[in-house]
Amino acid sequence: EADIYQTPRYLVIGTGKKITLECSQTMGHDKMYWYQQDPGMELHLIHYSYGVNSTEKGDLSSESTVSRIRTEHFPLTLESARPSHTSQYLCASSEDSRNTGELFFGEGSRLTVL
Amino acid sequence: GDSVTQMEGPVTLSEEAFLTINCTYTATGYPSLFWYVQYPGEGLQLLLKATKADDKGSNKGFEATYRKETTSFHLEKGSVQVSDSAVYFCALSDEWNQGGKLIFGQGTELSVKP
Numbered sequence: 364e365a366d367i368y369q370t371p372r373y374l375v376i377g378t379g380k381k382i383t384l385e386c387s388q389t390m391g392h393d394k395m396y397w398y399q400q401d402p403g404m405e406l407h408l409i410h411y412s413y414g415v416n417s418t419e420k421g422d423l424s425s426e427s428t429v430s431r432i433r434t435e436h437f438p439l440t441l442e443s444a445r446p447s448h449t450s451q452y453l454c455a456s457s458e459d460s461r462n463t464g465e466l467f468f469g470e471g472s473r474l475t476v477l
Numbered sequence: 478g479d480s481v482t483q484m485e486g487p488v489t490l491s492e493e494a495f496l497t498i499n500c501t502y503t504a505t506g507y508p509s510l511f512w513y514v515q516y517p518g519e520g521l522q523l524l525l526k527a528t529k530a531d532d533k534g535s536n537k538g539f540e541a542t543y544r545k546e547t548t549s550f551h552l553e554k555g556s557v558q559v560s561d562s563a564v565y566f567c568a569l570s571d572e573w574n575q576g577g578k579l580i581f582g583q584g585t586e587l588s589v590k591p
Binding site: 369396403404405406408411421453455465466467468469470471 | 511513515518519520521522523526564566578579581583584586
């Protein structure tokens with residue numbers, strides 16, 4: 364069973380607020396990812412990290428930012444939330460020493476911006 | 478670039494019916510192929526995988542065969558249950574993609590009625 368946790372699970376906030384979505388894993392994985400899942404279910408990679416102090420933007424442009432100060436922690440921040448940021452955000456990690464692409468996902472954070 | 482195409486949903490079946498969800502891919506290298514499942518309100522979890530041509534992945538009664546000649550990885554199950562209702566994602570990880578990033582299809586929602 365995967366040990367990757369996301370908080371909060373659900374968040375409803377007003378426009379302009381700053382929010383941080385937390386993601387932690389206890390598996391010692393170097394690689395971590397953030398996906399945005401739109402209402403049509405499609406998944407878009409918005410950020411990833413190969414290890415401490417390494418962060419890269421994904422395939423979908425996002426106004427969010429991430430940090431990776433500790434191996435187990437990969438938070439995502441929105442400085443000023445807007446209704447267009449309403450979505451589900453999924454965090455994932457991978458050991459992937461053999462580059463086989465298997466990811467472990469958290470349960471997701473569903474964000475609603477009013 | 479690499480891509481994955483799945484059959485559109487939703488797919489609605491009666492319990493004990495046969496399931497096929499089509500998946501085809503485009504890749505420049507030698508990808509590994511995956512099926513992930515997302516149950517309502519949860520994150521994604523790996524269902525099965527195949528890492529080379531002609532491999533068959535199987536789990537929980539589901540199976541899929543990596544067909545290089547038709548660039549396909551169709552998901553099948555002989556007798557579905559109500560508990561199989563979920564969204565199914567086909568994905569690939571290219572051998573040459575050192576980031577280990579997964580490329581997902583758009584997802585296929587399955588609804589199984591009693």
